[in-house]
Amino acid sequence: MLPFDIIEYQNRISKTKQRMAESGIEVLLVTDPANMNYLSGYDAWSFYVHQMLIIVIDEPQPIWIGRYMDANGAKATTWIYDENIIPYPDYYVQSSVYHPMDFIAEILKQIGQGNRYIGVEMDNYYFSAKAYQRLTQNLPNATFKSADSLVNYVRLIKSDQEIEYMKRAAKIADQAMYKGIDTIRPGLRECDAAAQIYYQMISGTDEYGGDYPAIVPFLPSGENTGAPHLTWTERKFKQGESVIVELAGCYKRYHVPLARTVSIGKPAKELKKITPIVIDGLNELLDSIKPGMTCGDIEAIWRKNLKRYGIEKESRLGYSVGLNYPPDWGEHTASIRTGDPTVLQPNMTFHLIPALWFDDYGIEISESFRVTEKGCETFCEYPRELIIQDPIDVNHHGGIIS
């Protein structure tokens, strides 16, 4: 069932231990589900309860600790020996009395790790303030260090197998975009289009089944195109308005996001004016990106370009993307924004989203790309344009996958 060779997992563990050594960390508590998956293969929707992977710098095998009912899933999806799968009893779950970190602290003491330098993912969704408080109270002889994004940075450069999975995710993204946009027609509801997109994302292709994306598809319409993170409603699409579609194909937890803007009928004046600015800017960036540049360099090109039109973009232009779990498909490492010092290297992968949002409208046309030896290449094939949806002729945009 493992999506990667055991050698690949062992390489990841080695790189992680190298970073641990550099940071003076002897025991790493990995609570980010993407990091847990990356190092062990563990893949289950169990992260709503406390769980972790423990990496001890001088032990070959990680230890998985989680809820009793999830231990079978850990045995089924990881390369870890069964003895290293340690379940805690159910009375620790969402209790005001017992806390899973009490159990975990006890295990750490029992295996002689209670007095070491312990790294924790301080700004992760799945390591709460209380988790930290209980651990530090229960392990007074340990020294806690921040290991924020330590494993995330190991994930920054993808292996060829990871790139292959992202290519499959890209096929799924293209298909979901084609079929999803085909349901954006006057009289249909936002939820109908979202349902179609979901169907495509999850069923995938005949060869590759789809996985759930770490973020739901966004498809704000009308005035809400200025509010990018609103989710769909029961509202019906109307002739003359625009709709933004942002989605990701996902294959074995690897994401390729893609955004397009659709005009139902003739585009509004503002949208028409801004479209070539975004597309030309995006094309220019994709032509310019090369290994050796920094993320900040990419943003500088965009900013200079946009300045000619008197427009400023407040938000970052993109971020590293790949393996992830809800609530975010971004990797929380490199961002394409002013001053980001990350030096581009082959097989880094990003979602480049030079979107612009105004008070009552917006535009998103994005690409996910991989840095190559000489430049970059995009994952998706969907036309890089403002989609004009003709409400009468259902075959208008011509590219519907049947």
Next chain:
Amino acid sequence: MLPFDIIEYQNRISKTKQRMAESGIEVLLVTDPANMNYLSGYDAWSFYVHQMLIIVIDEPQPIWIGRYMDANGAKATTWIYDENIIPYPDYYVQSSVYHPMDFIAEILKQIGQGNRYIGVEMDNYYFSAKAYQRLTQNLPNATFKSADSLVNYVRLIKSDQEIEYMKRAAKIADQAMYKGIDTIRPGLRECDAAAQIYYQMISGTDEYGGDYPAIVPFLPSGENTGAPHLTWTERKFKQGESVIVELAGCYKRYHVPLARTVSIGKPAKELKKITPIVIDGLNELLDSIKPGMTCGDIEAIWRKNLKRYGIEKESRLGYSVGLNYPPDWGEHTASIRTGDPTVLQPNMTFHLIPALWFDDYGIEISESFRVTEKGCETFCEYPRELIIQDPIDVNHHGGIIS
């Protein structure tokens, strides 16, 4: 756009302030997206960045603080005055230098709240260890108190409008279960069934559009039915094996979960043996539940019943359910388990899931219910039985909604 009357939101704020007063909290920082929605109406997939609602005990209006690009969404979906929507610049997002809690601490000081008793949701996914650390460092004159589940407990008893939304969610759950189970046939893949379930969950009915559930549908098959939280794969269903389907209908963020077990063809001996135990036990519980009992009392009935068969259930039997966001649809308050002292009152709502998992098989047949004046009533209408899926006759189970 508000799903509830402003009076209802103001009632919720009043009840929250009453609990704040009882706990000696003057300023409550609400980071749980469900709690933010409950008090303000805010509804967007923006919780992957730090954000919060601030309730000041002696101020009538809450304050929303979040990312700049999400401020439009906050204005569109909440009843809060625009002046109380405070955005932070994008350079605070996922940065190793800047942290949104630095910004928020500064705001709290500016509005004269930096030296008060401040409540924080210590064990919430969206209040990280680092968030707590930065806040306490930046507000040395404040006294921090745990406000874990403070608002969650206000959510425990539903209003009639909330119950109405759950009834709509139940219709969606029933439909997704009917159509989903119809795709569980030899030769189809788990991902195909998941895609069909998603389509139904999201499109909803003609009257009521569906919303995304806080947990993906689970449909482990074969040996994996003993590992409840594994998600779908590309694996094809096989004649003679069983499949567990656990899903929720969701309407305006209100969930009604439902689980059933399907046998493709003749059920295996173990499954056949255990099915009446679970169904009779479930029926007995639903007949017994009355206001005035505690959650612990429900569990005691189940335990006594199960003891006759020499079976013990390690995990809790259910939990309070309703409004939520990923990664959990449970409310993190009352659990139906040994000793839980929560006294049942009318319009409390639970997911009762007396599931049993063994090493290589499992069974789940669940119901969501509302406590009534005299007993309880279930939300869904799907037959409470082991579903026998005949692979040949596609009309076998007779209840397919077309």
